Amino acid sequence: MSTGLKIAIVGGGLAGLAAAMKIAEAGHEVDLISVVPVKRSHSVCAQGGINGAVNTKGEGDSPAKHLDDTVYGGFDRMGVPFSRTKEGLMDFRRFGGTLHHRTAFAGASTGQQLLYALDEQVRRWEVEKRVTKYEGWEMLSLVLDDHQVCRGLIAMNLQTLELKAFQADAVIMATGGPGLIFGKSTNSMTCTGSAVSACYQQGARYANGEFIQVHPTSIPGEDKLRLMSESARGEGGRVWVPKANGDARSPRDIPESERWYFLEEKYPAYGNLVPRDIATREIFQVCLEGHGVGGENQVYLDLTHIPAETLTRKLGAILEIYEMFVGDDPRYVPMRIFPGVHYSMGGLWVDAEQRTNIPGLFAAGECDYSIHGANRLGANSLVSCVYGGFVAAPSAIEYAKNVERGETETNGLYDAELKRQAQINEQIISNEGGENQYKLHEEMGKVMTDNVTVVRYNDRLKATDDKLLELQERCGKISINDSNLWATQAVPHARQLWNMMQLARVITLGALNRNESRGAHYKPDFPERDDENWLKTTIAEYSEEAPVFSYEAVDVSIVEPRKRDYSKGKTKSAQVPQPGSELKPEGREERWVKDGEKITEGGSIKD
Amino acid sequence: MNPANSHHEKKRLENPPKSIKFKIQRREKEGANAYWETFELPYRRNLNVISALMDIRKNPVTVEGKQTTPPVWDMSCLEQVCGICTMVIDGRVRQSCSALIDDILLESGGDTVSLAPMSKFPNIRDLKVDRSQMFEHLKQVHAWIELDGTYDLGPGPAISNETAQERYAYSRCMTCGCCLEACPQYGDDNYIGPQAIAQAKLFNMHPVGKTNTEDRLNGLMGDDGITACGNAQNCVQVCPMSIPLTRAIYETNRDITVNALFGWLKK
Numbered sequence: 001m002s003t004g005l006k007i008a009i010v011g012g013g014l015a016g017l018a019a020a021m022k023i024a025e026a027g028h029e030v031d032l033i034s035v036v037p038v039k040r041s042h043s044v045c046a047q048g049g050i051n052g053a054v055n056t057k058g059e060g061d062s063p064a065k066h067l068d069d070t071v072y073g074g075f076d077r078m079g080v081p082f083s084r085t086k087e088g089l090m091d092f093r094r095f096g097g098t099l100h101h102r103t104a105f106a107g108a109s110t111g112q113q114l115l116y117a118l119d120e121q122v123r124r125w126e127v128e129k130r131v132t133k134y135e136g137w138e139m140l141s142l143v144l145d146d147h148q149v150c151r152g153l154i155a156m157n158l159q160t161l162e163l164k165a166f167q168a169d170a171v172i173m174a175t176g177g178p179g180l181i182f183g184k185s186t187n188s189m190t191c192t193g194s195a196v197s198a199c200y201q202q203g204a205r206y207a208n209g210e211f212i213q214v215h216p217t218s219i220p221g222e223d224k225l226r227l228m229s230e231s232a233r234g235e236g237g238r239v240w241v242p243k244a245n246g247d248a249r250s251p252r253d254i255p256e257s258e259r260w261y262f263l264e265e266k267y268p269a270y271g272n273l274v275p276r277d278i279a280t281r282e283i284f285q286v287c288l289e290g291h292g293v294g295g296e297n298q299v300y301l302d303l304t305h306i307p308a309e310t311l312t313r314k315l316g317a318i319l320e321i322y323e324m325f326v327g328d329d330p331r332y333v334p335m336r337i338f339p340g341v342h343y344s345m346g347g348l349w350v351d352a353e354q355r356t357n358i359p360g361l362f363a364a365g366e367c368d369y370s371i372h373g374a375n376r377l378g379a380n381s382l383v384s385c386v387y388g389g390f391v392a393a394p395s396a397i398e399y400a401k402n403v404e405r406g407e408t409e410t411n412g413l414y415d416a417e418l419k420r421q422a423q424i425n426e427q428i429i430s431n432e433g434g435e436n437q438y439k440l441h442e443e444m445g446k447v448m449t450d451n452v453t454v455v456r457y458n459d460r461l462k463a464t465d466d467k468l469l470e471l472q473e474r475c476g477k478i479s480i481n482d483s484n485l486w487a488t489q490a491v492p493h494a495r496q497l498w499n500m501m502q503l504a505r506v507i508t509l510g511a512l513n514r515n516e517s518r519g520a521h522y523k524p525d526f527p528e529r530d531d532e533n534w535l536k537t538t539i540a541e542y543s544e545e546a547p548v549f550s551y552e553a554v555d556v557s558i559v560e561p562r563k564r565d566y567s568k569g570k571t572k573s574a575q576v577p578q579p580g581s582e583l584k585p586e587g588r589e590e591r592w593v594k595d596g597e598k599i600t601e602g603g604s605i606k607d
Numbered sequence: 608m609n610p611a612n613s614h615h616e617k618k619r620l621e622n623p624p625k626s627i628k629f630k631i632q633r634r635e636k637e638g639a640n641a642y643w644e645t646f647e648l649p650y651r652r653n654l655n656v657i658s659a660l661m662d663i664r665k666n667p668v669t670v671e672g673k674q675t676t677p678p679v680w681d682m683s684c685l686e687q688v689c690g691i692c693t694m695v696i697d698g699r700v701r702q703s704c705s706a707l708i709d710d711i712l713l714e715s716g717g718d719t720v721s722l723a724p725m726s727k728f729p730n731i732r733d734l735k736v737d738r739s740q741m742f743e744h745l746k747q748v749h750a751w752i753e754l755d756g757t758y759d760l761g762p763g764p765a766i767s768n769e770t771a772q773e774r775y776a777y778s779r780c781m782t783c784g785c786c787l788e789a790c791p792q793y794g795d796d797n798y799i800g801p802q803a804i805a806q807a808k809l810f811n812m813h814p815v816g817k818t819n820t821e822d823r824l825n826g827l828m829g830d831d832g833i834t835a836c837g838n839a840q841n842c843v844q845v846c847p848m849s850i851p852l853t854r855a856i857y858e859t860n861r862d863i864t865v866n867a868l869f870g871w872l873k874k
Contacts (some may be wrong), residue, residue, distance in 0.1 A: 009834060017676065021757060025756055025757060036681075036683055036689075036691060037691075037738075037739075037742065037782075039690075039742070039781070040682065040683050040684070040689040040690060040781075041689075041783055042683070042689075044684060044688045044689050044781070045684050045686055045688060045689075070757070070758065070759045072762065073759060073760060073761050073762045074757040074758075074759075075762065076762050076763035077752065077754055077757075077760065077762070077763040077815065078751075078752055078757075078763075079751075079752045079763070079774070079778075079809075079810065079813045079815070079816055081771045081772070081774040081775040081777075081778050082771065083768065083771065084765075084766055084768040084771045085768075086768070087765060088765030088767050088768070089762065089765055090762060090763075091768075106778075107779075108774050109688065109779065112688055112779070112781075113775075113778060116778060120745075120750055120751035120752070121751060121752075121757070123742070123745060123746060123750070123751060124749075124751045124753070126746070127746055131799075135739075159731060171837045188683045188684045188685070188689065189682050189683050189684075189685065190683050221653070221655070221658070221685075222651070222653065222654065222655070222658035222661070223655065223657045223658045223685055223704070224660060224685045226685070226686055255795065319684075324687070324705050325655070325686075325704075325705060325707075326618075326653055326707075327619065327653060327707045327709050327710065328651075343628060436659070436665065436666075438664060438665045439665065481666075481667060481676075481677055482676050482677050484635055484636075484676045484732075485678055486635065486636040486732055487636070487679050487731050487732040487735060488679070489664075489677070490677065490680055547749065578801050
């Protein structure tokens with residue numbers, strides 16, 4: 001029996017489906033809005049595994065306490081084909097850098113398998129009429145009442161362009177990351193961040209936007225960047241560019257003496273095995289200075305000196321991916337790779353119950369900021385999505401049950417917002433300014449990728465914001481080039497583009513303000529982490545001129561911050577916080593050493 | 608080139624044309640007449656169908672110089688795991704993200720690539736189709752495990768690694784529709800098709816899912832059920848995930864027979 005409570009969920013990836021399932025299970029109704037059929041959400045791309053929360057004992061009665069058992073047991077019972085032990089139980093593995101985490105996985109497509117399990121469960125609830133799916137609908141805006149309380153949302157049917165108001169007792173945002181702001185990224189084409197940007201423009205706080213994770217080795221494509229496992233470097237891959245800029249010869253025709261193995265030259269002790277973040281920065285910098293292969297943003301990752309049989313045995317699956325999308329066989333032709341924008345640690349500000357600052361609005365998954373701080377560890381994204389969904393669901397139910405509101409309050413609210421959105425559509429359709437929206441998107445992607453990813457300089461960040469303002473102005477002059485409005489992609493894209501530009505400014509100005517280096521945010525002019533001034537969460541609030549920034553202290557009562565230190569025994573430094581233990585300042589070299597081995601940070605899993 | 612290695616290498620397009628033509632089937636909306644338009648792009652190495660479409664979308668002008676509407680198609684992950692960008696490329700159904708122009712031209716020997724929507728589904732516009740019937744079929748075969756709840760009820764049942772691996776092969780189905788497009792029997796609601804049968808198999812193999820085997824088999828026993836399979840075996844050849852579809856059909860058919868013969872004993 002339904003209780004009459006209705007909760008709208010925007011996004012049908014892991015977080016959205018996890019929340020939908022929990023709400024349906026509790027007897028309430030869900031409207032599930034997704035731009036694509038939910039089974040096709042970006043969560044399918046996660047290949048690595050799912051880490052469990054551990055050491056949660058003693059942290060008080062937090063929702064995280066039983067997460068391990070709930071998540072693993074739950075997915076196991078849903079029928080996810082996890083790898084098994086001899087006895088037929090779930091098999092767990094450990095990965096480098098995650099000594100205390102257990103990683104379960106299903107083949108090389110854990111994200112896909114987890115998403116499918118939730119998709120199946122939600123389909124079951126769909127049959128029971130608890131969940132109504134609106135697939136092929138895109139959220140445009142929230143419906144807020146006079147008290148800035150969320151009462152539902154407006155979404156657009158992507159075939160008919162019909163606008164519809166969804167009344168809801170609470171709304172959960174689960175729309176994933178904003179990778180498309182950078183033009184090409186490892187994200188799916190649906191990952192625009194558009195709906196989250198709409199929330200931000202209506203008063204939702206956006207936190208830590210400047211923390212954008214860049215994966216060191218992705219395969220540059222004209223359409224997107226595809227992930228290449230770091231294990232290629234681990235197995236002996238050598239990174240190089242031709243010494244002569246723009247050398248057009250085939251890589252095999254370039255003799256050893258005319259190749260620049262820049263990692264080996266700059267870091268003789270560790271060469272190509274420098275840790276992730278350093279590899280990322282160096283590759284990026286080399287290309288930024290014009291040394292990239294063919295003058296483009298790419299360097300060679302060369303495995304051809306290793307016998308083909310060895311490569312097939314050790315790296316077969318990942319080399320197949322490269323061959324499938326590039327056409328070259330990496331056993332004989334050096335791969336071309338470049339760092340790729342991969343994950344946003346920032347997102348909608350939420351509290352421990354996944355509540356945003358707008359009453360009635362919740363967020364979960366990559367679109368919320370709360371889990372990964374300034375950088376994310378491998379195999380943590382899946383668990384954070386499921387966790388966020390599992391917490392947001394009861395939190396939204398609790399809110400919906402207890403909120404008091406009068407009947408007449410919503411008079412005209414939905415119609416007014418529908419009208420506002422219809423006007424925006426009309427404006428976009430009738431504009432005749434001559435700007436091409438896809439070219440604008442490319443321009444934005446380029447300026448963001450060049451200046452607001454791996455290496456950040458204040459003058460360039462400032463110039464980027466100026467450029468974004470210019471693009472924003474030109475965005476108002478787009479002539480959509482589609483006279484057929486049936487299932488047109490031009491109108492939704494023009495709207496997404498505007499919204500992306502708003503978040504692009506949040507990311508850029510957040511990075512400009514943060515004069516330190518922390519996690520994925522690196523400024524050569526401010527290379528150290530500065531806890532005294534910057535152990536803070538960035539909060540951006542929308543205003544028409546520019547985002548307004550404020551900073552919130554980070555709660556460090558449970559784990560005291562310490563220096564990222566790979567020079568000490570790992571167990572000691574990672575296991576327990578060492579309050580008061582002042583670590584000596586260290587050079588980079590020291591950070592790479594771990595018991596005489598190469599650094600295993602992040603391991604070789606892909607996700 | 609290292610001659611010692613060269614014979615192992617994948618064949619590449621030796622003398623690529625200066626430009627490539629894309630012949631695209633257009634349709635303004637469902638029910639409207641289909642027509643073809645041809646576009647031309649300069650040849651570039653490593654171009655795939657999606658990048659070509661992106662280029663055409665930016666500036667949709669045909670080879671005749673006619674300004675037209677941008678072609679509409681679906682795309683999302685571009686890593687061949689979401690299934691959304693499936694279309695018929697040079698007569699063959701496949702995902703457009705992993706369709707490399709070089710490979711296509713190498714096969715055809717020409718300089719033209721034809722793109723058409725899948726024909727077994729309602730054609731919304733241009734290359735975009737509506738595959739919601741596939742998800743309806745998943746409902747018909749109860750393609751899920753009936754859980755008491757997702758709260759902490761401990762781990763699932765023990766499953767041998769062998770069974771888990773076999774299930775994994777089936778569970779990679781991304782509902783892309785290739786098998787249905789290639790199946791001569793599929794269309795006009797006459798036949799539920801391989802994808803749903805394989806998903807029924809996936810859940811019938813699970814120790815808990817097994818308890819609902821009958822619900823699933825019932826979903827496959829109607830006129831549109833498993834007996835409509837004509838054994839053409841096209842499905843298994845076009846499946847991008849190499850799912851053993853014909854095996855699923857064979858084994859499920861056997862289960863249905865056994866169930867029909869002995870099912871009454873369980874009542």
